[in-house]
Amino acid sequence: MEKVLTKTPEETEALGRRLGKNCHGGEVFLLVGELGAGKTYLTKGLARGLGIKSVITSPTFNIMKIYEGRRLNLCHVDAYRLQSSKDLLALGVREYLDSPTTVTVIEWADLVEDLNPRRATKIKFKNLIDGREIKIYQKK
Numbered sequence: 001m002e003k004v005l006t007k008t009p010e011e012t013e014a015l016g017r018r019l020g021k022n023c024h025g026g027e028v029f030l031l032v033g034e035l036g037a038g039k040t041y042l043t044k045g046l047a048r049g050l051g052i053k054s055v056i057t058s059p060t061f062n063i064m065k066i067y068e069g070r071r072l073n074l075c076h077v078d079a080y081r082l083q084s085s086k087d088l089l090a091l092g093v094r095e096y097l098d099s100p101t102t103v104t105v106i107e108w109a110d111l112v113e114d115l116n117p118r119r120a121t122k123i124k125f126k127n128l129i130d131g132r133e134i135k136i137y138q139k140k
């Protein structure tokens, strides 16, 4: 487990950038934390780290968005409005989870816990008065 304290959204983005740079494809990031915890900021950085130039916006209403990068693609999911993983599977998320050229990031991953990707990195956010505590766990 790695614990990082970030004071600003830019620092959270920089953490995401570092995670993105270390990706080789097939990684799955499960983000857990309350509203405004910084999950989307981290994802924006992660996309930068993957070399994706497009602007990353919160997929709350679309649930899932795919961004194509020169090196790797990003599948960005926001499970906030979902009851279970069924809706996500119906959107074809499995194809992306299993793709060796895609990195998947799921915000509100605790709401679709039964997806159970084979190998994943869980990232837990905690809101502090003056920043965020971000814990990174390798699952399995």
Ligand SMILES: Nc1ncnc2c1ncn2[C@@H]1O[C@H](COP(=O)(O)OP(=O)(O)OP(=O)(O)O)[C@@H](O)[C@H]1O
Pocket (backbone or CB within 6 Å): 006, 007, 008, 009, 010, 011, 012, 033, 034, 035, 036, 037, 038, 039, 040, 041, 042, 058, 107, 130, 131, 132
């Ligand atoms: N250290 C920090 N890291 C990230 N965001 C921070 C930090 N400190 C303050 N903020 C603020 O918290 C908010 C984080 O927004 P963000 O959209 O990334 O959260 P989120 O976890 O994706 O929320 P949601 O659950 O609504 O999707 C922003 O308004 C940002 O300015």
Ligand SMILES: [Mg+2]
Pocket (backbone or CB within 6 Å): 039, 040, 058, 078, 107
């Ligand atoms: Mg968000």
